[in-house]
Amino acid sequence: MKNIFKFKNKLALVGTIIITVLIFTAICADFLVSEDPRTIDLQGAFSLPSSKHLFGQDQNGADIFSKIIYGAQTSLLVGFSTVLISLIIGTFFGTIAGYLGGIFDQLIMRAVDIFMAFPGLLLAMAISALMEPSIYNIIFALSFSGWVSYARIVRSQVLSLKQFDHVLAAQSLGASRRRIIFYHILPNALGPLIVAATFGIAGAIIGEAALSFLGIGAPPTVPSWGAMLDQGRQHLLDFPHLATYPGIAIMLAVLGFNFVGDALRDRFDPKSHME
Amino acid sequence: MFHYILRRLMLMIPILLGVSTLVFFIIHLVPGDPVDILLGETALDVNKQVLRQALHLDKPIFVQYGYYVWNLIHGDLGTSLVTNKPVLPTILSRYPATLQLSIAAMIIAMLIALPLGVLAAVKKYSIVDNVSMFVSLLGVSMPNFWLGPLLIIFFSIHLDWLPVSGRGTISHMILPSVTLGAALASILTRMTRSSLLEVITNDYVRTARAKGMRESRVIFKHALMNALIPIITVLGLQFGVLLAGSIITESIFSWPGIGREIVQALQRRDYPMVQGCVLFISFTYVVVNLLTDIMYSIIDPRIRLG
Numbered sequence: 001m002k003n004i005f006k007f008k009n010k011l012a013l014v015g016t017i018i019i020t021v022l023i024f025t026a027i028c029a030d031f032l033v034s035e036d037p038r039t040i041d042l043q044g045a046f047s048l049p050s051s052k053h054l055f056g057q058d059q060n061g062a063d064i065f066s067k068i069i070y071g072a073q074t075s076l077l078v079g080f081s082t083v084l085i086s087l088i089i090g091t092f093f094g095t096i097a098g099y100l101g102g103i104f105d106q107l108i109m110r111a112v113d114i115f116m117a118f119p120g121l122l123l124a125m126a127i128s129a130l131m132e133p134s135i136y137n138i139i140f141a142l143s144f145s146g147w148v149s150y151a152r153i154v155r156s157q158v159l160s161l162k163q164f165d166h167v168l169a170a171q172s173l174g175a176s177r178r179r180i181i182f183y184h185i186l187p188n189a190l191g192p193l194i195v196a197a198t199f200g201i202a203g204a205i206i207g208e209a210a211l212s213f214l215g216i217g218a219p220p221t222v223p224s225w226g227a228m229l230d231q232g233r234q235h236l237l238d239f240p241h242l243a244t245y246p247g248i249a250i251m252l253a254v255l256g257f258n259f260v261g262d263a264l265r266d267r268f269d270p271k272s273h274m275e
Numbered sequence: 276m277f278h279y280i281l282r283r284l285m286l287m288i289p290i291l292l293g294v295s296t297l298v299f300f301i302i303h304l305v306p307g308d309p310v311d312i313l314l315g316e317t318a319l320d321v322n323k324q325v326l327r328q329a330l331h332l333d334k335p336i337f338v339q340y341g342y343y344v345w346n347l348i349h350g351d352l353g354t355s356l357v358t359n360k361p362v363l364p365t366i367l368s369r370y371p372a373t374l375q376l377s378i379a380a381m382i383i384a385m386l387i388a389l390p391l392g393v394l395a396a397v398k399k400y401s402i403v404d405n406v407s408m409f410v411s412l413l414g415v416s417m418p419n420f421w422l423g424p425l426l427i428i429f430f431s432i433h434l435d436w437l438p439v440s441g442r443g444t445i446s447h448m449i450l451p452s453v454t455l456g457a458a459l460a461s462i463l464t465r466m467t468r469s470s471l472l473e474v475i476t477n478d479y480v481r482t483a484r485a486k487g488m489r490e491s492r493v494i495f496k497h498a499l500m501n502a503l504i505p506i507i508t509v510l511g512l513q514f515g516v517l518l519a520g521s522i523i524t525e526s527i528f529s530w531p532g533i534g535r536e537i538v539q540a541l542q543r544r545d546y547p548m549v550q551g552c553v554l555f556i557s558f559t560y561v562v563v564n565l566l567t568d569i570m571y572s573i574i575d576p577r578i579r580l581g
Contacts, residue, residue, distance in 0.1 A: 007405045007408075110290075111293075113290050114294055117291075117561050118294070118556075118557050120515070121519060122553055122557065125522070125537075125541075126298065126301060126550075127301055129541045129549060130301070130302060130546075209418060209420070210420060210523060213523065214526070214538060214541065215541070215542065216541055226420070229420060229421060229424070230420075236427060236432075240432075243424050243428075244428075250418060251416055251417055251421060254417075254418070255413065259412065
């Protein structure tokens with residue numbers, strides 16, 4: 001019993017460290033790197049890691065280390081923005097469906113069913129493919145398909161919370177609907193939402209990388225780990241270092257958020273304490 | 276039972292219609308003239324006009340939508356802009372390869388997840404449990420577009436055991452199906468563990484132990500059989516995710532399925548093809564979910580009563 005929490009806490013600590021380093025890297029990118037990630041140096045193309053180029057140079061001779069550092073900005077920007085937008089939209093519709101019920105609930109839940117019929121990144125891919133490659137369009141595509149899971153969580157939370165005594169008490173005291181929702185219901189639904197959002201950031205980072213990997217994500221001028229991995233893949237046989245660094249970066253970033261999310265789920269889910 | 280299936284089938288229709296409508300409006304409301312996208316902005320005005328009429332783009336959007344739904348009901352998913360052939364036969368000819376890969380991935384995931392999950396549950400909170408939990412978190416964090424190249428570097432380049440790409444022999448299937456199945460294996464491991472832990476507290480498990488049954492028999496015959504019910508649901512739900520995941524896996528390993536087709540269509544800007552593949556994959560997903568629910572109600576009769 002204790003043992004498992006110790007182990008999970010260690011993973012959560014590792015996750016927190018990874019996330020902190022990632023955020024620090026993204027904010028301080030300009031100070032950490034002196035070289036422009038877009039520099040083209042065909043003479044140095046494919047050169048292996050050295051003291052001047054810590055992770056070597058890619059097919060255009062750009063410094064892989066600085067592309068990784070700036071790539072953290074892209075990943076985090078997409079990760080946090082996507083989850084924030086999805087959360088706002090999801091909470092809005094989830095609250096309406098759960099609190100008002102009736103025809104609103106029916107309509108919103110049928111829409112949710114339709115969005116859920118597109119497995120994985122399929123919907124985001126279809127949208128992203130049609131639009132100009134840009135960071136904002138990636139965020140739009142991922143949020144467009146991402147809000148659904150939050151709406152479901154909020155709806156089920158609201159449905160059970162509105163039966164609670166403190167909500168009934170507030171209602172009988174004549175509290176306004178807005179006050180009940182914002183002061184008495186939503187704050188109590190935060191736990192599961194925070195857990196879902198943490199996993200959501202990991203998912204959005206993978207989503208951005210996947211879209212860029214397929215060539216329908218970040219434009220060529222924006223450093224993206226997914227795009228780097230795609231370019232590196234084409235030279236996998238001769239120069240595996242091109243794909244290795246972005247691959248490790250994606251994995252570590254996602255792992256960090258998943259570790260923390262997993263620990264948070266154990267904290268917020270009372271079932272796991274009872275085992 | 277018959278009524279249950281009929282009701283579920285009826286419920287499927289609005290969802291399929293909704294999916295088609297959403298896809299239609301995404302493609303038609305995104306800024307930019309489709310004709311410009313299709314022909315390129317430098318195309319002659321005459322050609323643009325011809326194509327616009329051929330695609331009914333000169334008509335109001337609701338008329339276009341009418342044509343679209345009408346064609347869809349008749350199994351017409353459009354014509355490829357590259358090959359000029361109907362989209363549906365191409366998709367159908369690619370489908371067996373994708374199905375084969377997804378099923379192989381599912382089998383591999385089960386082969387990894389069931390023993391690991393049972394072991395983790397039986398040796399709860401031990402080193403084995405911790406390690407399997409860590410590995411499964413690693414598995415979900417490892418995107419398939421990174422795992423794939425990694426496996427190629429190790430097994431195809433360094434060890435030279437398995438082919439880099441293509442389809443044909445069993446050895447061609449191993450790397451792609453492991454790549455596709457890894458995340459599912461992770462999810463199923465955790466699912467097996469938690470499901471078994473829940474079942475193990477039941478009275479009939481205690482009874483089985485009390486009458487002196489061997490522990491292995493208690494676990495595999497009594498506990499695991501019942502723990503499998505939620506696992507089957509997850510498997511059904513995840514099948515669609517496998518179909519979507521095959522898009523990336525297939526293009527890494529040049530596996531000739533729908534996934535590679537859709538990626539090629541994306542690169543060639545062959546929108547009818549993209550639209551057809553997206554619709555086909557979503558429809559498959561909806562049908563698989565229905566089948567899972569029906570199977571679920573056969574395995575566990577309590578469901579039907581609800």
